[in-house]
Amino acid sequence: MATATNGRNWIAVDWGTTRLRAWLMDGSDGVLDKVQSDRGMGALTPAGFETAFLEVAGEWIDGPTRVLACGMVGAKQGWADAGYAVAPSKPPSGAHAVPAPAEDPRLEVFLLPGVSQQRPADVMRGEETQVAGYLAANPGFDGVLCLPGTHTKWVQVSAGEIVSFRSFMTGEIFALLSGQSVLRHGLEGDGWDEAAFDEGVADGMARPQLLTSDLFGLRAEGLLHGKDASATRARLSGLLIGVELAGARHYWLGQQLAFIGAPVLAGAYLRGLKAQGAIGDRTDAEAMTLAGLCAARAGLA
Amino acid sequence: MATATNGRNWIAVDWGTTRLRAWLMDGSDGVLDKVQSDRGMGALTPAGFETAFLEVAGEWIDGPTRVLACGMVGAKQGWADAGYAVAPSKPPSGAHAVPAPAEDPRLEVFLLPGVSQQRPADVMRGEETQVAGYLAANPGFDGVLCLPGTHTKWVQVSAGEIVSFRSFMTGEIFALLSGQSVLRHGLEGDGWDEAAFDEGVADGMARPQLLTSDLFGLRAEGLLHGKDASATRARLSGLLIGVELAGARHYWLGQQLAFIGAPVLAGAYLRGLKAQGAIGDRTDAEAMTLAGLCAARAGLA
Structure with missing residues (x-):
């Protein structure tokens, strides 16, 4: 061994x-x-x-x-x-x-x-190490890295530096709402309705001020119209990501953009952005973490 | 007895x-x-x-x-x-x-x-019975009743009818974030900082798209700048109420307005609205519930 x-x-x-x-x-x-x-x-x-x-x-x-x-x-x-x-x-x-x-x-x-x-x-x-890994593989990168997760980060990178960044609690709030709020009653199983996600993103972006009302609407839709769990879950995720995309707009609009994260989650962000005409690459988070640790190790005395 | x-x-x-x-x-x-x-x-x-x-x-x-x-x-x-x-x-x-x-x-x-x-x-x-109680005491009321709580309701009332209404999950989300999210670490004790509340309401109303980022900012402010628990709690409440007030704007702007709810919570909404030049009365929720049950009893066969 x-x-x-x-x-x-x-x-x-x-x-x-x-x-x-x-x-x-x-x-x-x-x-x-x-x-x-x-x-x-x-x-x-x-x-x-x-x-x-x-x-x-x-x-x-x-x-x-x-x-x-x-x-x-x-x-x-x-x-x-x-x-x-x-x-x-x-x-x-x-x-x-x-x-x-x-x-x-x-x-x-x-x-x-x-x-x-x-x-x-x-x-x-932790995310700074993934950024380091990405920069090791893409040394000339000038743009924005998005690292979706419990506390998603949008990171402006230029000349090898983290210039500025902004975190959003999207992932943690999704977990709390789907696991512990009144919305959990409508979320049995693990299905996913892509159209409901898209509609959620669009609504979250267009009217973020209605977020906490649209969230309660998920419960009401379940009670009154039998909205199914896969549509409820996807719209819940879409609303939260849509609000985040509206808040992070200057991080992605007209920017070179790459995502570091798991395929499903990063894919959800990319899908939401695609509807806005924005595109980005995706790189695996674990690989970037390891590459960042290797890059950092070179600096150990 | x-x-x-x-x-x-x-x-x-x-x-x-x-x-x-x-x-x-x-x-x-x-x-x-x-x-x-x-x-x-x-x-x-x-x-x-x-x-x-x-x-x-x-x-x-x-x-x-x-x-x-x-x-x-x-x-x-x-x-x-x-x-x-x-x-x-x-x-x-x-x-x-x-x-x-x-x-x-x-x-x-x-x-x-x-x-x-x-x-x-x-x-x-349950809220419909409080509305009935309010109408029993104010039979000519034409305007909006706000019932703050776990799922706050804004109710348009005219000619004795509930014309339309909208719910916001503000109270439940406040409870989840303050009790079970990463923000709980900065919320020891039960203090309240009125200025931080006002600033939170203003920020939530002005830029609801940054809600989930401003929420994470509470954690960062605690870690980096030692923001205290009373300011953190009050700003958390203010941000959520501010986003709600932005979303419910057409329910309160230029409307005859009354709150049915506990003094502290209804007072927070009234304070937030006062900064927008809106005013409203407050009535006790328990008294309205009982009055509504009495009014409904008259209709029992």
Whole structure:
């Protein structure tokens, strides 16, 4: 089995609120092995990170090992507080990584900072590493990267820097509304009605001031007209994404645009934008995270 | 102790999702006694309503007793499905009430229908009785009634009819965001910053398309600038109410306007509207519910 003992191998880690991914890497940034766990930072106390990490990746380690991690693991409630670079800024490299305390003498752990913005106040932690990965693959990129997720980010990138960015709580609000609000009663199953999504996007963009009313309308449509779950779910998503697209308009209108995210979610954004005459590419988020960790590792002392 | 045995006394009931209120009434609609319980319909199966009612109001009953109830107790998952009157419509009276099944031969239970609207699809159940109570006290009223709550209603009333209405999920979304989203971390205590509320209303009204971004901004402001809980809570409420006021504009602009609701919540709406040059009265919701039940009782066969 591959281990990190040869002194050149290292471990790349993407440690978010709900999930931990780790890759055993060789000295040329080739992937030797990979693990994934649901031990996200949200469920851990600061003292629990080392134990959790060793449970997940311990069998790779039989000597001194470097670990470079990005994501919420570097938040104030994380393994250690890795702070933020302040935009405009290049994505933080290994030179800015903060050491995390470890009892196990074999572990040398570094955490990448996030990126913050003063006005309007905003923060990212993890996405900056995906931006770094995208820039490593597309060094001349000048435009906007959209990273859909729990807190979707729109990031203006120029000359290798994160110039400005804006987050939207679209994903978290969708999860709360579909799982815990009165709307959950109309959402059995997991179907998806593309036409209802399109209509939701159009309505959300055209009249964002009616969002919280249109949301209640989903419940009423279910009660009065038997609107089915797949149309309800798709319209709910469409309304939220439509409002976001209206708010993020200057991030996508007339811009070079690329999405970093899962196919289904990024596809929903791209479909919504297509109706506005905007187009964009899509790149896989996990691949960009790993590429960003590799790019950052080059900066470790 | 007062009971319902004299054949003229009756019991008025307001039975919502989370709460049950009942009043023992004399034949002239004077209140003889009152009870309240947290046995809302949301926690009951259809078979459980009679038992729950007798536990709460049973000691009033020692002979044949009429009961008239409004609210979610008349929903499909309630004691019985009381259906809806379809707007435009007068608030349903006792003549439209639906009998609910009871094993106890002393009980004669009637449930008031809600009101529905076909386009845009909308429903109310309980608020129509408050509207009836308001109209009983203000028979010539022509204007808009706003009933703030979990699902705030704006109701256009003319010639004694509910002409049209629109619901907003403002209250439920506030509860979800402040209790279960990432924003809960910045909301310890129960303070309230009036200036932050005003700014939130103004921002929500002026740029509703940025709602889900401004919400995330509350988290970022807490992390970066130490924004305190009372400012965060008040701005959160202000943003949601501001978006609603923008969406409900044609319901309040240039209209005779009255609020039926709790002082703090109705006061927040009134404060938001005052900045727009709109004014309105406020009336107590519980008093209007009881007045509406009394008005409806006159129509029982």
